[in-house]
Structures are given as structure tokens and as C-alpha cells.
Amino acid sequence: MSWSIEKFESDNALVQKLSASIAAALRDGVKSRGSASLAVSGGNTPKPLFEALSNIDLPWEKVVITLVDERWVDSQHPDSNARLVAEHLLQHRAAAARFVPLKTSAAEPFGAEPDVERRLQDVPMPFDVVVLGMGDDGHTASFFPGAAELRTALQPEEGRLCCAVHPPSAPHNRMTLTLPAITSTKHLVLHVVGRKKWQVLQRAIQDGRTEEMPIRAVLHQMSVLLDIYYAAE
């Protein structure tokens, strides 16, 4: 088993603990190698976490932030994860952090991987912290059930950090970090809120096919302990 679960009474309590723990890891990263890196997910779950983090006193100018995955839309689009990060995380004290976006000016993510990988060279690796979310269908990052690119994203050619994905069940093509890139981190976190997602997680923990619930790939990998932070509401 390479995961552990911590349950909280509320997302509020969860966010307090998780933001402090991320801040401590980033502080350690800056202390030990002069800079630190954080990869975050999009969606609705992380907003309160972003807001809490943005107010923490850290040497943010030495922190590089990027995304675990991005929807291939303009940075002003309401579904853009870069926009979410700009509005909720790169604020207050965290406004001094450097953000590395995954979206380029290319019309499609397919073929844009080499450009995105060049950008990612500027991100201190391994990451200090990666924060994942999970969808009701058992996807995480942009590892979607039934996606033609799922295998490539989970088992890419050596050294490949990102992979374009067409999600069969969600809007917008995406760029996702690959599984080896996501697990190349000192701390890996899964942030899950809501009873419905708890049921999904319970199912994912049972034996079954990764293609059906790709979160299993993260639960089963042995590179890094997955810290699951769960709150029912």
C-alpha cells in the first residue's frame, strides 16, 4: 500500500492542515535547493485551499507553480485552470510566485507536448508538492476512463513529462502531466471532498481495472506515498 488517508470534519479544517503542510514543504524546498515547486489541479475543490495558501507568509518569489493538467482553452475562458490559479492562488502574498502555464498558443494540445516540456525545464524537479483532485468517474489529472491516450499518459516513453488527452466524457481537450512526472515529487496529495467522492474512492481502492478508474494508477504506484486528505463536506 502506498497511500494513507486522513479524514477531517470539514473542508475548512482540512484546508488549514493541508495549506500549512504544503507551506512547510515549500519552505524546506527553498531552504535545501534555493527554490521550490508546486503542481496543483483545477476544478472546484482546490479554491479554498488556494485562498488559504495565498495568505501564508513564504518566500513566494522562490516558488514555481504549475498545473497537473490544463483544459485547452484561452487563459480568460471560465474553464481555464490557469485562470483559476491566477484568481485564487496567485494573489496576496503568493502573487510573488512564478507560474508556468501548460497552455501554449497552439490550436490543439496534440503536438504541443515538446513546447510544454521545454517550459517545464524551468520548474525545479522533482516537485516539492503535487496536489491531485478526483472526478466522480475516478479520473485524476487528465487520466480519463476510456481516453485513447490513457496508456501513453500512464506509461509514457522515458522522460516524457506531459501528454495531450481527448477526454471522452468531459469538455475540452487537455494537456496533462504524465504519471511519472506526477509521482516525481517529494509529497503527493489527493484532496477529496464530499460523500459521493468517498464512495468513488472506496470503489477505486478495491481491485479492478485502471482503465475503468484511472485514479488506481496513483493508488497503486510505489514511487511516493499518496497522502489522501478527505472531508465529507
Ligand code: 6PG
Ligand atoms: C481538471 C482537473 C481534474 C480535477 C477533478 C476534480 O482540470 O479538471 O485537474 O483532475 O481535479 O476533475 O474536479 P472537482 O474538484 O471540480 O470535482
